[in-house]
Amino acid sequence: MGIEVVVEGLTKSFGKQSIWRDVSLTLPAGEVSVMLGPSGTGKTVFLKSLIGLLKPEQGRVLINGVDMVNSPERDIYETRKLFGLMFQDGALFGSMSLFDNIAFPLREHTRKKESEIRRIVMERIEVVGLLGAEGKLPGEISGGMRKRAGLARALVLDPQIILCDEPDSGLDPVRTAYVSQLLIDLNAQLDATMLIVTHNLDIAATVPDNMGMLFLRELVTFGPREVLLTSDEPVVSQFLGGRREGPIGMSEEKDAATLAAEAGAAPAVPAAPRVIVPQLEPSPGLPPRKAVARRRERVLGMIDTLPPAARTAIRETYARDSRAATLPMPAAGSGA
Numbered sequence: 001m002g003i004e005v006v007v008e009g010l011t012k013s014f015g016k017q018s019i020w021r022d023v024s025l026t027l028p029a030g031e032v033s034v035m036l037g038p039s040g041t042g043k044t045v046f047l048k049s050l051i052g053l054l055k056p057e058q059g060r061v062l063i064n065g066v067d068m069v070n071s072p073e074r075d076i077y078e079t080r081k082l083f084g085l086m087f088q089d090g091a092l093f094g095s096m097s098l099f100d101n102i103a104f105p106l107r108e109h110t111r112k113k114e115s116e117i118r119r120i121v122m123e124r125i126e127v128v129g130l131l132g133a134e135g136k137l138p139g140e141i142s143g144g145m146r147k148r149a150g151l152a153r154a155l156v157l158d159p160q161i162i163l164c165d166e167p168d169s170g171l172d173p174v175r176t177a178y179v180s181q182l183l184i185d186l187n188a189q190l191d192a193t194m195l196i197v198t199h200n201l202d203i204a205a206t207v208p209d210n211m212g213m214l215f216l217r218e219l220v221t222f223g224p225r226e227v228l229l230t231s232d233e234p235v236v237s238q239f240l241g242g243r244r245e246g247p248i249g250m251s252e253e254k255d256a257a258t259l260a261a262e263a264g265a266a267p268a269v270p271a272a273p274r275v276i277v278p279q280l281e282p283s284p285g286l287p288p289r290k291a292v293a294r295r296r297e298r299v300l301g302m303i304d305t306l307p308p309a310a311r312t313a314i315r316e317t318y319a320r321d322s323r324a325a326t327l328p329m330p331a332a333g334s335g336a
């Protein structure tokens, strides 16, 4: 099973530029979480801080008792092996075939025989749907295929924590839908803890168990998906509605004068009511996600601490799930 990641009071700046401060959250073991946020709010910096590639000035990131901020470098290096990372562009070596790119971590970090490496690499290539393309160079395939190759490479060391930085960037809506399904399928197969950074509202609506949002150097919220999806925080509703009206401007936040002017004017388009769509299920033939039962117990255990709208949404989701579980299967050939 994946490992819990506990973030406590994390604060990061570059020189005088504060990126975010006092970020605390827990990525529950084996669950899928999404971090949303407008461009430039420090989502990638957050991912890099989790694996100890960037050093926040304050706070801790605890994984199996190792603090990825303050522990000795050799402990951080060892713990980093638990991670699989998928960067925005796949971060592939241009002169190597997809096979060699995906095999790279195994050749670098293990003493496995070539035959064993071939078996693992081909298995992962199959999982991400790239069978047949293993001999190609990254420059000979599409952006979506490069992303999937980056994901396959992230998987070869059997990671228990998977971090994906904008798995949808540059992809059309159909390819994005396939990536969403792939992420859920991976979670079903590996039971790894996953954190996905994205601006994509379809991924946000259908993939995660938990969601958070970074804005204005703060973590606005992090918790069960229903909390963010029912939130009436202006920044959250603006982002989820993809609207111009609200605190987010072209370059992150709007100034006070713009906000005041907008507050005085009638909104051009009323905000559409938000509907919580069901989370994706693993593809047929795959095992159910083990995280589902754990998450249900965890969320129902904390439900009284959540805002009323989130409580209602969670109860409705679980009531719908139990109704679905007790429905009789349609008889074969009934056409139902």
Ligand SMILES: Nc1ncnc2c1ncn2[C@@H]1O[C@H](COP(=O)(O)OP(=O)(O)OP(=O)(O)O)[C@@H](O)[C@H]1O
Pocket: 014, 019, 037, 038, 039, 040, 041, 042, 043, 044, 045, 046
């Ligand atoms: N190594 C670095 N040195 C200095 N500044 C940096 C460094 N890495 C990131 N930054 C700055 O930190 C801020 C946040 O960057 P980051 O890439 O994390 O944003 P993001 O939320 O992932 O954005 P996007 O959604 O556009 O990818 C930016 O202003 C960026 O210029």
